[in-house]
Amino acid sequence: MRVFVTGTDTDIGKTLVSAWLCRHFGCDYFKPVQAGLLPRTDSEWVKTHVNCHTHPESYRFREPASPHYAARLEGQSLSLAQIRLPAVPRLVVEGAGGVLVPLGEGRTMLDLIRALALPVLVVASTRLGTLNHTLLTLQALRSQGIPVPGVILNGGLSDMTAQTIEDYGGTSVLQQLPLLPEVTASTLERLEPSAALRAALSNLSGGGV
Numbered sequence: 001m002r003v004f005v006t007g008t009d010t011d012i013g014k015t016l017v018s019a020w021l022c023r024h025f026g027c028d029y030f031k032p033v034q035a036g037l038l039p040r041t042d043s044e045w046v047k048t049h050v051n052c053h054t055h056p057e058s059y060r061f062r063e064p065a066s067p068h069y070a071a072r073l074e075g076q077s078l079s080l081a082q083i084r085l086p087a088v089p090r091l092v093v094e095g096a097g098g099v100l101v102p103l104g105e106g107r108t109m110l111d112l113i114r115a116l117a118l119p120v121l122v123v124a125s126t127r128l129g130t131l132n133h134t135l136l137t138l139q140a141l142r143s144q145g146i147p148v149p150g151v152i153l154n155g156g157l158s159d160m161t162a163q164t165i166e167d168y169g170g171t172s173v174l175q176q177l178p179l180l181p182e183v184t185a186s187t188l189e190r191l192e193p194s195a196a197l198r199a200a201l202s203n204l205s206g207g208g209v
């Protein structure tokens, strides 16, 4: 299975969820656009926590900023055509920020997702404001005809949030991940994927889980 992980915002838990997916579903990890290299990149974080295979980024920029701006600071620009998926059957691809993050020349992360033609898991939180952010993200993905197997709620459990996203977003909340007191390889390992997540991922084109 090959899947793209986006989120409703930056810092929402995309890397943690991606690492967790790689660990439990035996996937490689790929972060095509990394803006900000310190204290460590997302690929380095994943490698440290789950030791799966990580593929080199297509673009790495020093500034922890929107990719369109981080690229400009280094006199570069991003070309979607230069971003090629690693040819492996099991892959988790992590976006940068959320779906409308600018990549330059009028393109956004949504254009990259469309070009990569992968189904998308949306990572959302249970914080106040998440319903609006999650529904907007789902609407943007749907507007481009991008398949969304479902949402993963991260960093706190809330059945009300899950139910409301399902009711208003027309999608499934596949997993609720708690706020971990400590984020380590073993706490990530102990979080079991739900039956709903396993089923959704096994239905993705490109093979079962």
Ligand SMILES: Nc1ncnc2c1ncn2[C@@H]1O[C@H](COP(=O)(O)OP(=O)(O)OP(=O)(O)O)[C@@H](O)[C@H]1O
Residues within 6 Å of the ligand: 007, 009, 010, 011, 012, 013, 014, 015, 016, 017, 042, 095, 096, 097, 154, 155, 156, 177, 178, 179, 180, 181, 182, 183
């Ligand atoms: N369920 C959780 N329990 C505890 N800490 C968490 C949880 N989810 C995320 N975090 C922590 O929150 C911070 C942000 O998470 P993460 O780096 O995964 O976000 P992100 O969406 O990938 O951010 P970016 O947009 O920079 O790629 C990290 O320090 C991470 O370890």
Ligand SMILES: [Mg+2]
Residues within 6 Å of the ligand: 014, 015, 016, 042, 094
């Ligand atoms: Mg990240």
